[in-house]
Amino acid sequence: MHVAANTLQSRHAVVTGGGQGIGAAVTRLLVAHGANVTVLGRKLETVQALAAEQPERMHAVTADVSDADQVQAAFASARQRFGPITILINNAGQASSAPFLKTDATLWSQMLAVNLTGTMLCTQAAAPDMLAAQWGRVVNIASTAGLTGYAYVAAYCAAKHGVVGLTRALALEFAKKGLTVNAVCPGYTETDIVRDSIANVMAKTGRTEEQARAEFTAGNPQGRLVQADEVADTVAWLCGPAASAITGQSIAVCGGEVMQ
Numbered sequence: 001m002h003v004a005a006n007t008l009q010s011r012h013a014v015v016t017g018g019g020q021g022i023g024a025a026v027t028r029l030l031v032a033h034g035a036n037v038t039v040l041g042r043k044l045e046t047v048q049a050l051a052a053e054q055p056e057r058m059h060a061v062t063a064d065v066s067d068a069d070q071v072q073a074a075f076a077s078a079r080q081r082f083g084p085i086t087i088l089i090n091n092a093g094q095a096s097s098a099p100f101l102k103t104d105a106t107l108w109s110q111m112l113a114v115n116l117t118g119t120m121l122c123t124q125a126a127a128p129d130m131l132a133a134q135w136g137r138v139v140n141i142a143s144t145a146g147l148t149g150y151a152y153v154a155a156y157c158a159a160k161h162g163v164v165g166l167t168r169a170l171a172l173e174f175a176k177k178g179l180t181v182n183a184v185c186p187g188y189t190e191t192d193i194v195r196d197s198i199a200n201v202m203a204k205t206g207r208t209e210e211q212a213r214a215e216f217t218a219g220n221p222q223g224r225l226v227q228a229d230e231v232a233d234t235v236a237w238l239c240g241p242a243a244s245a246i247t248g249q250s251i252a253v254c255g256g257e258v259m260q
Helices: 021-032 044-051 068-082 105-133 154-173 192-205 209-217 228-239
Strands: 012-016 036-041 058-062 087-090 136-141 179-186 250-253
Touching (some): 012 021, 012 068, 021 087, 036 044, 044 058, 058 068, 087 105, 105 154, 105 179, 136 154, 136 228, 179 228, 192 209, 228 250
Parallel strands (some): 012 036, 012 087, 036 058, 087 136, 136 179, 179 250
């Protein structure tokens, strides 16, 4: 997939969870293709550090995406800086593991709140601008967990399956209004979340980093972790004009682990 330079010239994108990992890679690539990007995250210092790389093209805002009032305030700040929003990357998410019988209501609610409700609230905040412009791109960063099952992450799997379902519903609802809505579903990706998970396996099992990492790469036929830039490349392509006929899709970026 290739996105020519400046194909997103003057578009305003909001990237949630944008300060690190996949979100930071997406932010940098969208800016490289001409967009102005509002970087949204929970930690002000993290998003400010990224925005400082190109302050004229990036704007840092903070919000808990599961809080409707915070989302509305953050999106108002985004519009004040760069104008109407026509690209939304719903990347904010959390992954917590527990055996199903030890998954309490608090963990369940947290996984759905951040991964699914946050996607809904941010899309509701951005969609009016896209409908007014009769052009828009919504890309939801789901997961291969939204396409298949994984043991010990029932709440996370349920939330990401919900994101895929929401993607399909909105793609149909907005199909004749100039908006496309797609999901990108990475496999295990070289991010802080996966590094923390590897450290957790090491702490609980006494395995070495190499042994713990092997658990996460075993399901990938390419035998490796996906890189954040590979996910970002798919996202940028979906935002460009070449992907205008692509909507309602869930694209797995996972080295062949999940095939559709």
